[in-house]
Amino acid sequence: MVKVVEITEFGDPSVLKINQKDLQKLQPNEVLVENKSIGLNFIDTYHRTGLYPIPLPSGIGLEAAGVVKEVGPDVKLFKAGDHVSHASMPIGAYSELQIMPEAKLVKVPKSINFEEASAITLKGMTCEYLLHRAYKAKKGEVLLFHAAAGGVGQLFCQWAKALGCTVIGTVGSDEKIQIAKKNGCDHVINYSAQDFAAEVLKITNGKGADVIYDGVGEKTFEKSLEAIKLRGMFISFGNASGPVKTIDLKKHLAPKAIFFTRPSVMPYTATREELELSAGRVFEAMESKKIKIDIFKKYSLDEARKSHEDLESRKLLGPAVLIP
Numbered sequence: 001m002v003k004v005v006e007i008t009e010f011g012d013p014s015v016l017k018i019n020q021k022d023l024q025k026l027q028p029n030e031v032l033v034e035n036k037s038i039g040l041n042f043i044d045t046y047h048r049t050g051l052y053p054i055p056l057p058s059g060i061g062l063e064a065a066g067v068v069k070e071v072g073p074d075v076k077l078f079k080a081g082d083h084v085s086h087a088s089m090p091i092g093a094y095s096e097l098q099i100m101p102e103a104k105l106v107k108v109p110k111s112i113n114f115e116e117a118s119a120i121t122l123k124g125m126t127c128e129y130l131l132h133r134a135y136k137a138k139k140g141e142v143l144l145f146h147a148a149a150g151g152v153g154q155l156f157c158q159w160a161k162a163l164g165c166t167v168i169g170t171v172g173s174d175e176k177i178q179i180a181k182k183n184g185c186d187h188v189i190n191y192s193a194q195d196f197a198a199e200v201l202k203i204t205n206g207k208g209a210d211v212i213y214d215g216v217g218e219k220t221f222e223k224s225l226e227a228i229k230l231r232g233m234f235i236s237f238g239n240a241s242g243p244v245k246t247i248d249l250k251k252h253l254a255p256k257a258i259f260f261t262r263p264s265v266m267p268y269t270a271t272r273e274e275l276e277l278s279a280g281r282v283f284e285a286m287e288s289k290k291i292k293i294d295i296f297k298k299y300s301l302d303e304a305r306k307s308h309e310d311l312e313s314r315k316l317l318g319p320a321v322l323i324p
């Protein structure tokens, strides 16, 4: 029997239940992974609440790192004992053991431990495509990143700084200001206390940011339009405060001729080639110390509910993992 976290209904963290389950039979192209560490991500809360609807009952979790225990007969890329991670469907990473399609796993270099790997695969690949492919961030450009002290935020700001960008980060409390600075922000604005758009315009001498990276969504969307430069790039990639309900081309995009995209990891790692490119860049960035990860908190699987409560109440001061 395997310990898993599952939901049978959408709702607050109390819907997360610990169950014991039998594993299904391994299919020819599947890999059985013993999860050593599981990434906690905001998207897990969207699946739990039904903001991103999933068929129920369902496991939860999209990111984990562990050891290959067994491979199906058609598996070519992995063998028992390999260290692997993933940031992908099928949902169900909150589990001691997990069956994954071969195509969705990546090999983790031995220099990167399981906790690190489970905290940089999804978050790191997000930063990879945000900085290199959704938009190719260039030295000297001004990037505004919302929730800069968060899990994705800490990695993003380090990586953007390493690329030579000027990084403006927003945070929701004063205690997060130093964290964002330590992770590469040149300027940090507490958006709970200050008008962040006015601050960005001050910093950029009235021009606005070249690119806005917005994972906060509803609460920051309209104001971010004031902070972006003429013909700037707006990358909306999350909904921590709730989803942006409507994009009105005439009202929101036309006045400054803004470029707008709403990307996510799955379409940016759709092929094996893209997945390997993205994960490879993340692991290289770790190994060359462009980025480093400080795990802020570790929970047991039994504490999954608490982990969601802490994440949603903005208490986490960095990436967190669940240890089975």
Ligand SMILES: NC(=O)c1ccc[n+]([C@@H]2O[C@H](COP(=O)([O-])OP(=O)(O)OC[C@H]3O[C@@H](n4cnc5c(N)ncnc54)[C@H](OP(=O)(O)O)[C@@H]3O)[C@@H](O)[C@H]2O)c1
Residues within 6 Å of the ligand: 040, 041, 042, 043, 122, 123, 126, 147, 148, 149, 150, 151, 152, 153, 170, 171, 172, 173, 176, 215, 216, 219, 237, 238, 239, 240, 241, 242, 263, 264, 265, 266, 311, 312, 313, 314, 315, 316, 318
């Ligand atoms: N599209 C993609 O490919 C992709 C991939 C990964 C993550 N994401 C998105 O990136 C964002 C960050 O993800 P993460 O897992 O690293 O989470 P996180 O940043 O560690 O946590 C979310 C942060 O959002 C801020 N926030 C602002 N308003 C909030 C509210 N009303 N409720 C809760 N939090 C609020 C909080 O920071 P402050 O207190 O500083 O405001 C909080 O710490 C999320 O929106 C996530 O969905 C998108």
